[in-house]
Amino acid sequence: MRVDAILFDKDGTLFDFGATWEGWAESFLLRATGGDRPRAARIGQHIGFDLQARRFEPGSIVIAGTPDEVTERLLPHFPDRGFDDILRMLNEEAENAPQAEAVPLLPLLGRLRDLGLRLGVATNDAEAPALVHLEAAGVRGYFDFIAGCDSGHGAKPQPGQLLAFAERIGLAPDRIVMVGDSTHDLIAGRSAGMQTVAVLTGLAEAAVLAPYADAVLPDIGHLPAWLAG
Template sequence: MAPVAAILFDKDGTLFDFAATWEAWARSFLLRATERDQDRAAYVGHQIGFDMASSRFQPDSIVIAGTPAEVAAALVPHLTHLSGDNILAMLNEEAEAAPQAEAVPLAPFLDRLRGLGLKLGVATNDAEAPALAHLGAAGVVDRFDFLAGFDSGYGAKPSPGQLIAFARAVGVHPENVAMVGDSTHDLIAGRAAGMRTVGVLTGMAGPADLGPYADVILPDIGHLPAWLGV
């Protein structure tokens, strides 16, 4: 099997625990968008697969793997006092302020990988600005050789555009890249790009969901060095 020379990470549910970040984001956004009308917030949340009472996402929520633009489009019929552009801007503003819980302590983990000579990147279906804000807040944005959001010009997962752009940017053949993610979108994109695919269980998907698309499933990214044999 081809050796791994570069690793491309999804962000939410992979570098950061999904629930800790996005459940708080959903509550904050829904209350803001509905002018703190609890009943209305609960109704609108239901439309995107989020339960306000339990602060939990449904496994098929569009938020889990969708782009902010897709979430905004789903919300337009239910937030008629706001335009699609206003909803998208609000989604991104709330995303930048969302709390982040690192899946593992990121700085030492990424330094270890870089010390092995690996090229590192991030491909997220979040927008680029919140992604930079989240990585900056964690103090690790400089550890990555590449970052792309859904709005960076390469498309969004499950299409492989971001992944192919990463491989080209770091000069590594796709078969020598590992795509690491918590959703089927991540792994389907990895397969389409001709990369190794690594599923992690720090998102909403379980082994049964990821299994058909993953070369290996790990509890979290902290297990990558052992999988790499280092």
């Protein structure tokens, strides 16, 4: 089927999930607990993060959840802090998290644009950190559309962000491919009527993603060959 546009998830797709967010989780937990590492480790378990190993569990809420959802999970463990305070810290640490590109983004995105494709980003991260991350990578200008969970279109696995992208660029959803590393991304793509491609630069294994994907690729660097095929 013809593809005229690609909508990317951000974390685990454009950027390697573990290399980026393991450091973020450690920084946030230590900041929020005033450097109390044993307490930070206990709280980390409730969001599926092993502080000692610096590793997320495959079912961690951080992988596909929104900052609001992560905050709700954390709130009972910080009785001296309010929801807005925790959310602010999460987003501040997210903006400062060093991003590790899944593949070199500039040449890949340039190649996709040269093919005449429209490009977008739909993330369950907040919009402000997403813009910071894309700007830092020097690729913000390649995208016609960038939406976070707080941009007014809802969050994945609901299809609101995806349908907003289709409307923005004036294309039928079936001419767009949603590319992501989680079932949230792929379920949203299917719900929107888009083609779906899974990548393995997040924490989910191919067997988990395959039932929701038209193709499973090692990373987004394989997209040009998939499109040509």
